[in-house]
Amino acid sequence: MRIVIHPLTIFLFIILTARGLGFLLFVYLLSVVLHELAHSFVAKKRGYALGRINILPYGASIEGSSQDMAYADEIAVSLAGPLFNLLVCLFFVAFWWLVPLTFYYTEIIVIANLSLAVFNLLPIFPLDGGRVVLALLSLKLKRELALKISKIIGLAFALTLFLIFLFGVALWFFGATGTANGTTNLRTTNFYALLVLGLVSIFLTAGVLAANKNDNYKRAIGRLQKYKRARYGLICRDIIIDYNLTLGQALRRISNSYYYNIIIVDENFKQLKTITEDELEQHLINYGFNKQLRDV
Numbered sequence: 001m002r003i004v005i006h007p008l009t010i011f012l013f014i015i016l017t018a019r020g021l022g023f024l025l026f027v028y029l030l031s032v033v034l035h036e037l038a039h040s041f042v043a044k045k046r047g048y049a050l051g052r053i054n055i056l057p058y059g060a061s062i063e064g065s066s067q068d069m070a071y072a073d074e075i076a077v078s079l080a081g082p083l084f085n086l087l088v089c090l091f092f093v094a095f096w097w098l099v100p101l102t103f104y105y106t107e108i109i110v111i112a113n114l115s116l117a118v119f120n121l122l123p124i125f126p127l128d129g130g131r132v133v134l135a136l137l138s139l140k141l142k143r144e145l146a147l148k149i150s151k152i153i154g155l156a157f158a159l160t161l162f163l164i165f166l167f168g169v170a171l172w173f174f175g176a177t178g179t180a181n182g183t184t185n186l187r188t189t190n191f192y193a194l195l196v197l198g199l200v201s202i203f204l205t206a207g208v209l210a211a212n213k214n215d216n217y218k219r220a221i222g223r224l225q226k227y228k229r230a231r232y233g234l235i236c237r238d239i240i241i242d243y244n245l246t247l248g249q250a251l252r253r254i255s256n257s258y259y260y261n262i263i264i265v266d267e268n269f270k271q272l273k274t275i276t277e278d279e280l281e282q283h284l285i286n287y288g289f290n291k292q293l294r295d296v
Helices: 007-018 022-045 071-098 100-120 128-138 143-174 191-210 223-230 247-252 277-287
Strands: 003-005 053-056 059-062 236-242 259-265 271-276
Touching (some): 022 071, 071 100, 128 143, 247 277
8 A cells, every 4th residue: 555645745744843743743643544544454354455545634544445345344344444543542642651752752642643533533525434324324324425414424524614613713813811711812823733624624514515426435355366366376265155145245354365156045944146356346346235136
């Protein structure tokens, strides 16, 4: 998997390094890359392939396109990144109890991973939380309708963040000061934090409007890998599969180490038909991942 760094990210890294914030950005970008690699790891375990990782000034994205991912797989892959970040947080917090002095050196790691997990769990498509909402809605609704609802939810959250940004800028500009309730002077609010919030809300809004139903992951067929193995002799195996399983579930039971003939049986263990691995892949192209074998 390739990692591509956007030129603006390099420029931002130079600027922040000059201001003494280079290490902070480095920790955040490292957390982002590991977040995306967690998505990739779970996707590969479930038989999908993701493309290159793009490191952008406001985060990262991982390439991949297909609308045929099983919804349970889509949820698992989407949650993999945030859950990994939360596990990193738990690891270091637990380590603080054992070696308290490490707190001063690892606090920034916990903050970066926690903020990344919380941010990505927002129900804004195409963030991870938005993908989970889309997959859950798709279980009950048509994909197109589920996508429209997900966009409405995501747009509402993104615009809310933008309104918070405008409110914060207004308070900062006019120097609003708390008196009766003892709040601190809001003019001391970090303007850079407000600027980041504004940029994030704009990018999220653009992401919601640009997202489409194909913004998902791509199945790894593995045919080239099997061809390479065939040079040394590729073992052919038979596998018996229940006809109530979906095409996607059947495909996940296939290993790239062998070539399979798939024997489809009913609840009485009666053999209905036998298809090759190539025929299964063709059915996937024609019908998608959620079609049951009995209906093919």
